[in-house]
Amino acid sequence: MQYTDYSVTDQKKLELYKQLIKPRMIEEKMLILLRQGRISKWFSGIGQEAISVGVTSAMHASEYILPMHRNLGVFTTREIPLYRLFTQWQGKASGFTKGRDRSFHFGSQEFNIVGMISHLGPQLGVADGIALANLLKKQKHVTAVFTGEGATSEGDFHEALNVAAVWNLPVLFCIENNGYGLSTPTNEQFKCENLVDKGIGYGMESHIIDGNNILAVYTKVNSICADLRENPRPVLLEFKTFRMRGHEEASGTKYVPKELMDAWEKKDPISNYENYLLSEKILNTDKIRAIKAVIQTEIDENLNIAFNEEEIHSDIENELNDVYKPFDYKEVIPKSKTENIRLVDAISQGLKQSMEQHDNLVLMGQDIADYGGVFKITEGFMYEFGKERVRNTPICESAIVSTAMGLSINGMKAVVEMQFADFVSSGFNPIVNYLAKSYYRWNEHADVVVRMPCGAGVGAGPFHSQTNEAWFTKTPGLKVAYPAFPYDAKGLLATAINDPNPVLFFEHKALYRSKYQEVPLDYYTLPFGVASLLKKGDTISIVSYGAGVHWALDTLEKHPEISADLLDLRTLQPLDIAAVYASVKKTGKLIILQEDSLFGGVASDIAALVMENCFEFLDAPVKRVASLETPIPFAKNLENNYLPKQRFEQSMLELLAY
Incomplete structure (x- = not known):
């Protein structure tokens, strides 16, 4: 493995070594604890540490990273206290999810890390939203998101790349191509020779990087990040590596040919790099022992803290109270002046006045900008608020809902218009599995409203007429509004946008232009949960x-x-x-x-x-x-x-x- 072609100081080389061996030593300890039954599951990143460490080291601490379950090096390089990681894996209160989710399914605003969900794909769109918020706030930041080669077959992958390309979002899409999706080899997953070839269709810059070479990863990513901060655009990176253990420990590696395993074992990112540092006299055996002793002491001390923490206790009231972020509803009483308007006008007014109230509010949807939406609710908005805040989207509901979540994570508000409520099925996964569960899982709210033009009575047939509210009333963590009158629609929409929790806002198409009512001209709110x-x-x-x-x-x-x-x-x-x-x-x-x-x-x-x-x-x-x-x-x-x-x-x- 070649390490001599990279301009990196000896001090940085030594720092990267320490960051590389730390996750390896933690993993080796976790595998012992797994066999002892002291943790419940483990997804090993052994052999892939150079990718997590190299990417994270190249980024600023203020920049968001969205890792997967083999990216322990992201968490350790961001210097998360180890006892918090250990208690997370034991389901204890000092972890990041209060025992409600496992392993790496968590995030932390303190460390600018946004964890995965098991459905994999939505986090790619979330990265788009975080990057979009950075652009809107004029912050020269890069966002990095990880995925495996298997997840590149998911629709969310393609939608997220397309959105990032069209909007020139500074996102690093990092594919860890480790040879297998669980037991399925890459030749049964995709036909292209290299995964970076998928970037061609999106007009996206793409690079292949040796994922087992820490200096190759660090220097290439560092160079790209420096450029993206000044010249925003997405970049697709394929890191060639190999998974040396099972998908998770229970599955084993019997499906991997022995000669393939042996070949990749010789490419181990730590032993090869260690040998290089020894040959360059940057390390010696005494230094190695001293470095490992310090890390081992840190692991042991933090494990003792985690083991000594009591098991988490279930409290029904606490569990229910954490499904939604507390919302301090503030009543805004309208003035006396009213006008007789239609339901569609009331919604348009409420949306426009909310845009005026919240300069961090972004509207997204198909045809909502120049065209004003198929129901003309956002007509003229683009000229008043600009294309940055009133955004036409590609036809990719899943990625746009995920983008809205990313905007929320990065301090923005989002309203997504489904062209018809029926089409929400294409964005169903991120709504019910990401938006709905985030606050309960890791205390991260989803400040997102999804507008849902719905209902029959207009001769629109099976795909444009559903009233599908029951899909969402079933899901804890979502709020659902369904007004019948113009006055209620305007006030409830304002409240929905103020609420930090995800809201499905149903608007009946047959009522849009048939129902009139006296509605206050100015901004006002109405409470949820009051019939x-x-x-x-x-x-x-x-x-x-x-x-x-x-x-x-x-x-x-x-x-x-x-x-x-x-x-x-x-x-x-x-x-x-x-x-x-x-x-x-x-x-x-x-x-x-x-x-x-x-x-x-x-x-x-x-x-x-x-x-x-x-x-x-x-x-x-x-x-x-x-x-x-x-x-x-x-x-x-x-x-x-x-x-x-x-x-x-x-x-x-x-x-x-x-």
């Missing part, structure tokens, strides 16, 4: 949201003789179940109307909660009314039959007669 009592009555309680509220109002107008409470939920998470209970205790009968199909919807949970908590007050079974259990049809007569508006009237009359 609106639209009508008061004594004989029946009607609970709905979105378009269902208007169907219920139309039905009651046909039957003025019916004395009904009509509750508009307005938000589904948090849910104002107390208002439902209060109404049911008064009327004794409950009917719940939703546009979504029946099974597994919001109505089912409300019905169950009422049965559990208000059974003695009920004079009849709780009734649910919803759309048919089919995809949403296109033809008008079929769509009318699919929707529950007419069935609601019949069901309500039957319940009243019970």
Whole structure:
């Protein structure tokens, strides 16, 4: 292995040696503890240390790194106290996730590290968002994100590279090509000769680096970083290396040919570099012993701290309180002046005024800039706020949601417009597995709103008509708003953007231009988790949201003789179940109307909660009314039959007669 061609001082060479052997010595100890049952799992980076150490050493401490589970060298080079790493791996309180996640699935703002999730791909888009925030804040920073050769087959990899290339984001995409994805060799994973070839399609600068040569890694990455800080752009790096142990320890390496293992063992990044330093008289055996003794003492002392810490205790209240970041809601009361506007206008106003309130707010979505979005909600925004903050995106929902998360991590706010709520399925993974879980896992909030134009009644067919709120009300960590009126939409949108937690904000397309209301001209907020009592009555309680509220109002107008409470939920998470209970205790009968199909919807949970908590007050079974259990049809007569508006009237009359 060639080490003589690099301009690195002897002092730096020695520093890199110390940084290289530290993760190796920790790993060797962890493998012993794993066999003893004192840690539960281990993903070994033995043989790959030069990549983590070299990349991290080339970066500034203020720059974010997004590592994977073989990048222990990132954490040690950033000088995270070892007892915190050890307690993390033991699931104790001094770790980074309060025992809620394992191994390297954590991040730390203190050390500018953002850990992975097991789905791998989303962190690439998160790096895009962090880098975008740096550009918007005029910070000359580089962001480095790691992935393995296996994850380069994921759609998120390609989406993230495309976004970074189109937006000239200073991201180092670091591929550790270690030969195997678990047991699958590279020739069964991709056809191109080298993974850097994938950068060609994105017009991206790409380099192959010997991942086992610490000086090659450090000097090349250091040079690239210095350039990127002045000339922002993404760079794809393929580090050629090898995984000397199993995917994780339980899987072993029996699938690896012995001759291949033997060949790579001779390329060990530590023993080769150590021999070089000995030959250059930068090291001697006494120095090596002294360096290792210091590291071993540090490991032992920190292990004692970790072992002496008590096991973590489960507390239901603490667990529930950590699902969402506390939000100090501040009511902003509107002034008296109003105007009669449509729902679509109210949302546009609320979004525009939030852009004025928050200069760190970025809007992203397909066609939202010059074109103003397919529903024209952001029309004119680009000219007022600029292309930097009102950003057209490629058609890649997953990467854009992840980018929004990266913006949040780096101190920004983001609103993502799904062109239609149906298309959120292409961005589902980062919403439910990254945004929703981050605060609970490692105390990192997701200051992201995803706008969701939804709903049927406009003849748009199966792929542009869904009202899919139940996909998200099921997921702890997400908030869901679903206004039915212009006044509520504007105030709730402002609150959603103020809230540091991820919010799915549903906007019914059929209501956009059909529903008018007097709405304050100025900025105001409305609280989440507070239902609106639209009508008061004594004989029946009607609970709905979105378009269902208007169907219920139309039905009651046909039957003025019916004395009904009509509750508009307005938000589904948090849910104002107390208002439902209060109404049911008064009327004794409950009917719940939703546009979504029946099974597994919001109505089912409300019905169950009422049965559990208000059974003695009920004079009849709780009734649910919803759309048919089919995809949403296109033809008008079929769509009318699919929707529950007419069935609601019949069901309500039957319940009243019970």
